[in-house]
Amino acid sequence: MKILVAVKQVSVLDDEFEMRDDGRDVDEDFFEKDLNEFDHFAVEEALLIKEASGGEAEVVIVTVGDDDADDALRTALAKGAERGVRVWDDSLVDADSVTIAKVLAKVVEREDPDMVFTGAQSVDFGHAATGMALAGLLGWPHAAVVSKLDFKPGDENATIHRELEGGLEEIMSVTCPAVLSIQLGINQPRYASLRGIRQARQKPVDELDLSDLGLSAETVKAASRVRRMYAPERGQAEIIEGSVAEQAARLAEIVKELRGA
Amino acid sequence: MIGTEHDPQEVTRILFRDFPLWMMVVFYMAAVCALGSFAYGTYAQIRKYRRGVRSGAWSPFVERFVGMVRDVLSHRTVKRRDTSAGIAHAWIFFGFGLLFIGTSVITLEYDILGPLTGLTFWHGRFYLVFSLILDVAGVGLIGALLYMMYRRKWLGLPKLDYARPDRIPEDPDYDRSFYRREDWAFLWILILIAVTGYILEASRLVWLQHDATVWDYRWWSPFGAIIAHFLQAVGVGSEGGAEFRMGLWWFHGLLAFAFIGLIPYTKVKHIFTAMGSLMARDPDAKCHLPMADVDEEKIGFSELTDFTDKYLLNFDACTKCGRCHEACPANAAGYPLSPRDLVLSLRELADDKLSDVRLPEGPIEICGDGVNQIRPETLWSCRTCGACTEICPVGVEHLPMIVQMRRALIEEGEFDPVLQPTLRSLQKSGNALGESRRKRPRWTRKLDFAIKDARAEPVEMLWYVGDYASFDPRSQKVTIAFAEILHEAGVDFGILNEDEQTAANDVRRIGEEGLFQAIAEANIELLAECDFKSIVTTDPHTFNTIKNEYPELGGTYRIEHASAVLERLIREGTIQIPKNLSYRVTYHDPCHLGRLNNGFEPPRHVLSELGADLVEMPRSKDNSFCCGAGGGRIWLPEPPELQKPAEIRVQEAAEIGGLDVLVVNCPKCLNMMEDGVKGSGNENNFRIMELIELVAEAMTAGKPGQDDGAQEAVEVA
Numbered sequence: 001m002k003i004l005v006a007v008k009q010v011s012v013l014d015d016e017f018e019m020r021d022d023g024r025d026v027d028e029d030f031f032e033k034d035l036n037e038f039d040h041f042a043v044e045e046a047l048l049i050k051e052a053s054g055g056e057a058e059v060v061i062v063t064v065g066d067d068d069a070d071d072a073l074r075t076a077l078a079k080g081a082e083r084g085v086r087v088w089d090d091s092l093v094d095a096d097s098v099t100i101a102k103v104l105a106k107v108v109e110r111e112d113p114d115m116v117f118t119g120a121q122s123v124d125f126g127h128a129a130t131g132m133a134l135a136g137l138l139g140w141p142h143a144a145v146v147s148k149l150d151f152k153p154g155d156e157n158a159t160i161h162r163e164l165e166g167g168l169e170e171i172m173s174v175t176c177p178a179v180l181s182i183q184l185g186i187n188q189p190r191y192a193s194l195r196g197i198r199q200a201r202q203k204p205v206d207e208l209d210l211s212d213l214g215l216s217a218e219t220v221k222a223a224s225r226v227r228r229m230y231a232p233e234r235g236q237a238e239i240i241e242g243s244v245a246e247q248a249a250r251l252a253e254i255v256k257e258l259r260g261a
Numbered sequence: 262m263i264g265t266e267h268d269p270q271e272v273t274r275i276l277f278r279d280f281p282l283w284m285m286v287v288f289y290m291a292a293v294c295a296l297g298s299f300a301y302g303t304y305a306q307i308r309k310y311r312r313g314v315r316s317g318a319w320s321p322f323v324e325r326f327v328g329m330v331r332d333v334l335s336h337r338t339v340k341r342r343d344t345s346a347g348i349a350h351a352w353i354f355f356g357f358g359l360l361f362i363g364t365s366v367i368t369l370e371y372d373i374l375g376p377l378t379g380l381t382f383w384h385g386r387f388y389l390v391f392s393l394i395l396d397v398a399g400v401g402l403i404g405a406l407l408y409m410m411y412r413r414k415w416l417g418l419p420k421l422d423y424a425r426p427d428r429i430p431e432d433p434d435y436d437r438s439f440y441r442r443e444d445w446a447f448l449w450i451l452i453l454i455a456v457t458g459y460i461l462e463a464s465r466l467v468w469l470q471h472d473a474t475v476w477d478y479r480w481w482s483p484f485g486a487i488i489a490h491f492l493q494a495v496g497v498g499s500e501g502g503a504e505f506r507m508g509l510w511w512f513h514g515l516l517a518f519a520f521i522g523l524i525p526y527t528k529v530k531h532i533f534t535a536m537g538s539l540m541a542r543d544p545d546a547k548c549h550l551p552m553a554d555v556d557e558e559k560i561g562f563s564e565l566t567d568f569t570d571k572y573l574l575n576f577d578a579c580t581k582c583g584r585c586h587e588a589c590p591a592n593a594a595g596y597p598l599s600p601r602d603l604v605l606s607l608r609e610l611a612d613d614k615l616s617d618v619r620l621p622e623g624p625i626e627i628c629g630d631g632v633n634q635i636r637p638e639t640l641w642s643c644r645t646c647g648a649c650t651e652i653c654p655v656g657v658e659h660l661p662m663i664v665q666m667r668r669a670l671i672e673e674g675e676f677d678p679v680l681q682p683t684l685r686s687l688q689k690s691g692n693a694l695g696e697s698r699r700k701r702p703r704w705t706r707k708l709d710f711a712i713k714d715a716r717a718e719p720v721e722m723l724w725y726v727g728d729y730a731s732f733d734p735r736s737q738k739v740t741i742a743f744a745e746i747l748h749e750a751g752v753d754f755g756i757l758n759e760d761e762q763t764a765a766n767d768v769r770r771i772g773e774e775g776l777f778q779a780i781a782e783a784n785i786e787l788l789a790e791c792d793f794k795s796i797v798t799t800d801p802h803t804f805n806t807i808k809n810e811y812p813e814l815g816g817t818y819r820i821e822h823a824s825a826v827l828e829r830l831i832r833e834g835t836i837q838i839p840k841n842l843s844y845r846v847t848y849h850d851p852c853h854l855g856r857l858n859n860g861f862e863p864p865r866h867v868l869s870e871l872g873a874d875l876v877e878m879p880r881s882k883d884n885s886f887c888c889g890a891g892g893g894r895i896w897l898p899e900p901p902e903l904q905k906p907a908e909i910r911v912q913e914a915a916e917i918g919g920l921d922v923l924v925v926n927c928p929k930c931l932n933m934m935e936d937g938v939k940g941s942g943n944e945n946n947f948r949i950m951e952l953i954e955l956v957a958e959a960m961t962a963g964k965p966g967q968d969d970g971a972q973e974a975v976e977v978a
Contacts, residue, residue, distance in 0.1 A: 191685075193776065194688055194888075195555045
């Protein structure tokens, strides 16, 4: 029994920042890197299943990222996962969710897990697409924003709860293997002490490149690209007071101002 | 006076006169039983202690032994904060000690030296002088024991109430009434031994009233003689005295043997355990936490056998005097922690699990809900203010024990989830407030001058700003004021800007040792690249860890707290104080500056230089009452149903009356007291101000053209 958890090292933005020269992202000096908040819950869910089964499951953490992403991977390993897989190739710099899913699908083929967990979304880009795309590529069932999970090693089906609009709760059953995107609050993630993170350096991590997975730079070319990223000027609102005539005059003034600009 | 009708050398202590052989046999058998019981009990206790991890805390032996003897003879630690109990204890200690020595000397002569060498000395003037001393010692002993009984029975001291704040009355171990009974049994057995000793002495005198070698010398035992005359007056004759003497002799003797035999099994053992504990005492236990190898398999104490032999001895040294119980801010505010009860729980756990010939199978878990187990919420209640460890008369080191147990809890994730974002922020950004590294020096933007970048150019004084002083909006005002004072005084100083991380004092105290070491090592590496003569900080927590804990990690610096720098600058005339502040103030000693590092005087000198009228609170200096922020508690919310330690402290200040300012000297105290002054409804009665703000006010107030209000100056600052 094996659970594969896909995690991401995200960028946490400072409250003051500058854009990169090409205007397609924030200058990385203004980022701090961290394990994606949602992924803490996905890892915890996998560990809880393992622990409830008396350790009958292996939890493998996979991430797509450069050396920097090791910190996120080690944090997840420190919580109690058995081993890690990190895939990187410079051609993945501009990867989008679907490209990442293509890479992950190859890792899934290689690892042959019984379940794959991802976070419901990443806190930096928020596409919430990687898990779904991965399930599509694998031809597995997928459930998004899973808020409760009933599954133990050996089960053919997993029962999941999902929160819907209007406070509705949906209970569904999926056949395994499946890809589940885990929502915040499903559990109380444990803390990885710094000592634990350091000691997680002893845990085995497979470092793979595209060729190890039978992929090439061509096959992982992103079909979408960021054209521009910028902070739009703040919108303004003004409550116009006074008599109807005064209000009309002010309104006309604003219209002129905006047209002039 | 020694008469002339007989050889003065015949004057001696009557021991076994008129004893038939069987009595002698019974007596010596009883003695052997008592000593056997004592010896086995002592062995079993030592075996218990040795089941802990070896600490080597008793070396260098001679030096530590001499120090312990000095402490014991002076009763320095026992007298602190409870002089009458200390003096009474001294009478018991010396009275009991002298009487014990007297008896031992008799044994030495009668049973060992005499039979072996024929040498005897227990007669003549030596005997008489000794007899007089013992008589006086006995009266002192009885008087002190009576006082102790009075104290327990009638003074109603809360610190002698063993009911536990971490248990409810329904719990089996709630009131620890066993200890109360033991206390009384101890006092009664001692007083009975002493009193029967006198009556025995008097009976012997009456019995031998016709023997000049006894009767003529009776006033060398004045109290015995008085009782003897009293016995005569009520009609007891020589024969009656003989009968009395025989009965009392056995009663007194067997009681004394029982006492000796019971020493290792009862609180009496504190005679030895307290000495051993005092010998092993680490004078820095309150300010310097034990180092741990973070690469080891495990960290901290989760099982009883993780404790060192010294700590296991500490448990048995505790005499339940309650000084720590009384000093603990968590206990005072109703949190489920009393340092005394913590130690007693561990003692009982050790007695239960480590006393048998074989250790129980499997680990002996410390934390849990079982009887004698420590509950995690007890450990999380601690503020690491060091009040318990500092006041303990027998050298129990509660603080490092608590942090060691916290280390294990952190590793197991057994803590309030609220703490997790804080710890993750510390891992990610090096501060506890969830702020980015880049934001750290942002407070400097409010200055109209630039502070030197200590990373880029040499400075005289490197200012280690610290977390709260950098980010907390209220503390930032103080930080800015301090920058302006240093600037005004022409001090060559600089800061580390966004590369500064927390000094991690509280990270270590919350129990995240791995993170502490990682941050401290990064800081030391950074400081090694900077060129400076000394470090200054406004934060006592930063001060403490850099001063006391960084050297072990390879960073040794000259470091001063801001209050010491201000005191020096004022004394040297670098800072001019043109105006006296005629405030009535009181001063709250921050634990980490005061109790932990003896920084009591500089802030008080500054206040006196400012012309402030300083009125001390009942608890000040070493007995200062923690604001509640320490040990990482500032990161955890206080349950609304409990009073905050800061509120208790502000209330204590409010009782002074007519107060203008409660002066604090620490960013965390400032944060807590600002809360406490509101929570206790005192915000309209007096203000909370940092010492630095008062100095800034006095400096600015006197300047021409700026005399329109000190308050405004502080606001601007």
